[in-house]
Amino acid sequence: MQDFKATLLVVEDAPSIRLLLSSGLGREGYRILQAADGAEGLAVFREHQPDLVLMDVTMPVMDGFEACRLIRQSEMEMTTPILMLTGSDDLNSIQTAFDAGATDFITKPINLPLLQQRIRYALRDAERERALRRVKSIQDNARTLAGLAFWEWNTETDELTWSTDTDSILYWMESVPSAFSELLQTIHPDDQKRLTLLLSDALHSGTKVEIELRARVEQEEYLLRMVGQREGDTARIVGAFQDVTAQRKVERQVSYLNYHDPLTGLPNRRLFLRDLEESLAQVNGFNATAVMAIEVLRLHHLQDAYGSEATDQLLSLITNQLQALLPKDALLARLEGGFFAIRLHYPHAVSESFLQEALTQMLQPLDRPWMIDTKEVYLNFSAGVSHAPQQSLQAQLLLSMAKRAQRDVRPSGNISLAVYRRELEDALHNRLSLEAELRRAVEQQEFHLVYQPQLDLATERIVGVEALVRWQKPGQGTISPAVFIPVLEEIGMIHQLGEWILHEACARQVAWSQHFPAIRMGINLSPAQFEQSDLPLVIRQAARLAGADTRMIELEITESLAMHSPETTIKLLQNLREDGFKIAIDDFGIGFSSLEYLLRFPLDTLKIDRAFVKDITRGRSDRAIVRALTSLCQGLGLTTIAEGVETQRQRDYLDALGATEIQGYLLSPPLAEKDLLVFLQNSFSPKAAQE
Template sequence: MNPPKLLLVEDAPEIRLLVGRGLMQAGYQVIEACNGLEALKLWPIHRPDLVLMDVCMPEMDGFTASARLRELDPEGDCPIMMLTGSDDLASIERAFELGATDFITKPINLCLLKQRVRYALRGAERERELRHARSLQESARQLAGLCYWEYDPYAQQVNWLNAPTFLEAYIAKPPVHLAGVIEWVVPEERARFEAIIVDSLKTGQAFDLEVRCESQGRPCVLKMMGQKHKLTRRLIGAIQDLTPLRSLESQADYLSHHDVLTGLPNRKLFLVGLEASLEQRAAQQQLWVLVIQIQRLHQISDVLGVAATDQLLMLFAQQLQKCAGPFGQVARLEGSSFALCCTTAHLSEEAAKQQLKEQLKPLLRQWSLAEQDLILSLKVGASCAPDQGSQAYDLLRFAQRALRAQEASSQMTLAIYQPGEIDQLAQRLSLESELRRAVEQEAFTLAYQPQLNLEQGRVVGVESLLRWQHPEKGWISPTVFIPLLEELGLIHHLGEWVMQHACWQLSQWQQQGVCSADQPLRMGINLSPMQFAQPDLAEQLVRAVSQHQIQPRQIKLEITESVAMQDPQASIALLHQLRELGFQIAIDDFGIGFSSLEYLLRFPLDSLKIDRAFVKDITRGRRDRAIIKSLTSLCQGLNIATIAEGVENQRQRDYVDALGVTEIQGYLLSQPLSADDFVAWWSAFQA
């Protein structure tokens, strides 16, 4: 912290030298001036914390200089201490009138001067803090729409303790008598108001009530709060303007028809407005309903945070309203989805698409949030009246179907609903129903993909992968049905089935001689985000290995980087618990998330799986090789094995081997195999 700066204004060099050195020894920074004129030049440059001002000086005396300094410092933040040989009362009074804070007579006692300076600086600091606190209180009062009052029952007068500026909108002059206040209240509430005031004066009870007031046709709603002061026996209290809050027809009604964040109409109100627009549509016009969805909004939220995402949605809503124009209607449907209703002349489908895209083009601008610039990607579904329907609900539903049926292929993709197109929503609902039946019937299988230790040259483990063969549609991709299982809350039951079945299969292989104590085989089990959050996960795993008589160290639990980082502290605690029980831990798909490498490696890990995205171009991309080399070097130092996923050819194997990877997994070894096929493959591999 910098020492306080003192401006010493003294024409006598010997006094300047004596006083300046003494104050510098006391720890102050001293700036010297030989007269008042020089002091005025130095003051704005150095902004001293205190001024020591001699009275009698050439060119400009101390009295004149003090008055000029106070013009430069109207708040009086800087104390001025007068140094004078005069001890007459007139000189002292004049010094204080011109803005001096204190004075000390000559000859100067340095010890006394240091103490007076210290106290003056302390007093100035207290004054600044008090003024700041008062400023904050006044700002808070104005923001809250408050003013304070006091009622003297003996004089029957109301005193307003600060200017009630907000009341000027409702009454020319605030009443100064209780009778005037009562007359200001609307007639039907006067008796209640007067009874409460009288009761508070008698009993001392505090009161808090809302009253409606009116003066010259200007109504308002005020909140009156007060209580009797025990010593003065006066009522003291506050009054707050609630008129803006009560001006809405009903807060509940407003919230039920509007989005809280953006203030836009919600789906319910949009449909009401859309019905009205359909009735008013001119015969030569087409009425369009657009559903606009911001892509990857959840990823933006993960990176920038909820507050920045909310700000983006508010800015997007404002821009969309501008795109709609004065006659369009805009709504926020849910999350990242918005709706727009507008009209055009009769156009061909292609011409309509171009015109609608042009209308929405301002939404593709650059958005600056949290010191980052974003360009959004949008999907738009559209439907048209009268060509595709004449009911508001149907048009909105058709636009949503058009949105869901398309794949994003550019910064903004727009699709118009086609009545004969495949309804993907109906397909999804059908798939959900079939998936529920499959879970009930346990109509799933596990496939096993081998993992090879490069140094030992032998298969040391397999990763178990969930598979579902639909009776009519064939094999369904896990990327399709696993997210559905999580959404439907079915992953818990199926996850426990996977644990049990994987442990059972490992025990079967042990009996068949595929693995033994000399050549153990490790079973990898993937844990979904919802499984990882289950409080009884450890109990399920212990139950599975005990039931099938295998050792916990033969099970490697694989979680993705994003799952581990959802709640890092809780993840660390759970992983330590599982590790202490004997289970091995692996982080899957490493390197494609947003987490900190340093933080992630605080997890108790046995293996780190390098995502196939880094292996795919390892033979061509120096960047990918550098990343893998860094990871393997770090893991070797931490005694963590590395597993490269997606190794498909010999050159990729050679590269990852040279870079220090411990194990590989991929189509170079084998695709995922059924249990019987794995035994056959293993036998051939051993031979």
């Protein structure tokens, strides 16, 4: 697969020039998009968001000046380089181009080497501009999260000036002081003397001022942190200030960085549970505490579509909205990803119906359009609620109950909420018991592999097997992976099991190769395994220790896994494929990914999901899908394996539609190793077994 340097849009009405530019720049490693007039160029730009635009000036339908102007209007930030191409070199054309938003101006006839240099510089400058904007955004966000604002004191006139957001930070002041003498009146007498002394020293010696001041309003004391320094050789002192009242209160108990979420500034799980424990200590029969777990659903889909930076901004918006909805004495925390937790205190006893109605109404403002990457999106939220003292007085258990209710809630619109019920306790305890049993099962290696054969339809020979894991639970028999795999992923133990599967499957393939050298071993990779930074090393080591031929090991990934972080997945799979491993994509066709994007993956095999095979003898649409997939794979040189084949008629249809291989109960169910060897022996002639 080719890694493009950047995507360029060439907007030129002359076919010969358009071909010249596209061919020449394509050879330099750029991905080229084309348009024949300004209107078409504008449409292509909006759809594909190229990294740079080469725009002719004189074109039919819409000229380059107008197209450039409209492109700039469609951008949130004018960062995309636009290079205007024209035979005119008069000053009016140049000025018009720059007024329309052009980055540079190149005259015809075009010197291709010179153009390539200009493109390289323009892309570099654009990336530098984006980096500067990101830095400024981070700084502005950091200043906002920290509650920082600015001040300036003219020592000759005693005038104090403040930044525009001062009123919101010093909300406890009736009015912001306009003179230094007025400011002193709001400060504790002991701090007045220190501040005056430090400012006087800064004025005469240029030293930096850094001080925390106590300000008292009625019965409340507030802490104000001020820093400042003389401005050059003037009689002015400039600086920043921050209301650190709440911050200092928290820092008396915990370290801020260890107890807060770095993205939103909210308390994290640890601080939330500590606060909840303190709140529960005050609960009695006359008041109540409620815990809500609320999740932004399918956040990873938005991240795939718009990127991490956009979803981070969205989480900040959601945080602000939630804070605005909650009572002042509530606590909002971010647990992870799109998961938030809320602690609510009630001065009276609460019932399930009260919480259901009150909290559903409270969350209604979340049901609105949200802006992400200049586009409006609607979000789905699910929430679960538990409450004390009726259900528990243990913080961790209350949070678990709320999360349990959230996971089990039935969708009912964009916002779904359920209150935890007593009958869910058994299920929760069963889940905790299952987690403990699985930890023991991994440690004691209670798992084993079974193998489902795969038949080549052209040769009628068994050419591969898919390794499938099973749990032999003592006293209960074999447990389906659909039961235990999700749990192992959640408790973080899928890595140990996945590594054992790799070693075991590679070892079995080597052991069988003495009698059946042409049998390929298919090994499934879990999405959680892709979070391991050393996954390629683990896979290579398993094959090397077993002495396996990597060409006979096929690594299977699901479509949803591939699209979770596609660029990272592509690089990882390319590295493995370079080592000789074959790559298969499983459950193909049931996800939501782009076919064009998906085919960028370095694949050897495409597995057609059983959902399309099940009704292939009755459903015309299923046959059409299978025919399209097999035709596509034939053109790309990929093997197709149809899963879930249970009847001879399904096999016949798949054979006629061009499928390469099949697997399913028609051929054989998954078999233990000894049964598989008997099956293989019966499937091969003595002569074939020796070859």
